Amino acid sequence: MTFIIFIKFYKLFPIFLLIYIFLRIKDKSIKLSREKDENLKTNKLVEENFFIIDSNNLETISSHMYGFSISEKGIITDNYYKNLDYYEDADPQGIYVLIRRNKNIIRIDQDYYGSYGIFIYKNEENGYFALSNSFLLLLENLIGKFVLTFNKDFADNFIISSYASFSTYETLVNEITKIQPNTYIIINITEKKYDIEYIEQEQNSIPFESEEGLKLIDRWADKWGYIFRSLYKKTQNIGIDLSGGFDTRTTLSILLKSGITLDKIFVRSIKDSLHTHKEDFEIANIKIK
Numbered sequence: 001m002t003f004i005i006f007i008k009f010y011k012l013f014p015i016f017l018l019i020y021i022f023l024r025i026k027d028k029s030i031k032l033s034r035e036k037d038e039n040l041k042t043n044k045l046v047e048e049n050f051f052i053i054d055s056n057n058l059e060t061i062s063s064h065m066y067g068f069s070i071s072e073k074g075i076i077t078d079n080y081y082k083n084l085d086y087y088e089d090a091d092p093q094g095i096y097v098l099i100r101r102n103k104n105i106i107r108i109d110q111d112y113y114g115s116y117g118i119f120i121y122k123n124e125e126n127g128y129f130a131l132s133n134s135f136l137l138l139l140e141n142l143i144g145k146f147v148l149t150f151n152k153d154f155a156d157n158f159i160i161s162s163y164a165s166f167s168t169y170e171t172l173v174n175e176i177t178k179i180q181p182n183t184y185i186i187i188n189i190t191e192k193k194y195d196i197e198y199i200e201q202e203q204n205s206i207p208f209e210s211e212e213g214l215k216l217i218d219r220w221a222d223k224w225g226y227i228f229r230s231l232y233k234k235t236q237n238i239g240i241d242l243s244g245g246f247d248t249r250t251t252l253s254i255l256l257k258s259g260i261t262l263d264k265i266f267v268r269s270i271k272d273s274l275h276t277h278k279e280d281f282e283i284a285n286i287k288i289k
Helices: 002-049 078-082 135-142 152-160 211-234 246-256 275-288
Strands: 052-054 064-071 074-076 094-102 105-110 119-122 129-132 176-178 183-188 193-198 239-241 266-268
Touching: 052 135, 064 078, 074 211, 119 135, 129 135, 135 176, 211 246, 239 246
Parallel strands: 239 266
Antiparallel strands: 052 129, 064 074, 064 094, 094 105, 105 183, 119 129, 119 176, 183 193
């Protein structure tokens, strides 16, 4: 009896083996398909938020805004510019890099604080240059093509300074620098050359209680109230975090006076023994009373 069962199993073994191989291949195909989908999503995310421009691809560059600016018109993204005949100047407030091409010239601007960061590499021997709003993307493009050296002094200071830098232009690679926030870049496509131009930023001090000071505050409050209302029309997924400080409370006060239905706004605070957090929690509850 045992011998007969063995014979039958022996005959069926190739079928079982084929089924096993088929299931393994199918499982592998599913995993590869998922990995491919994830890679496509990652690549799309990188393309939508980061760019690389070098002296070899200048002809392919077109106008585009990465990120967003904040103006009295609301939140400005690349979609706003698509509806215009040209790319106008952007408000310095926001988080963005604005690339504008006009025939043979490319101009690259950034927000007031240079939030993205624009990183540049230039090879003095052959004139090749490359720039990006991502240090890693630029580095990946250069590795294996050019000699790059580690900036140990920068790295040492970066580590001991809570991952902050005292240098406004150095990076972890000696050959890659970061441009200053108060600058913009002009690229001549034909000549394959770029210049960094500086913007004079005036620092004005206006007395808080002066007539001019009060008018500025009113304009500022009106501007942000309009922006909050514009956001609310597009999405009700708006949240505000109260940290116990003056800035976040000021932001909440504008929301309170903006006319928005605050029951649909997420207000987060910290509930602990610190007196400012306790006050924040009580302030946050105003919106539901």
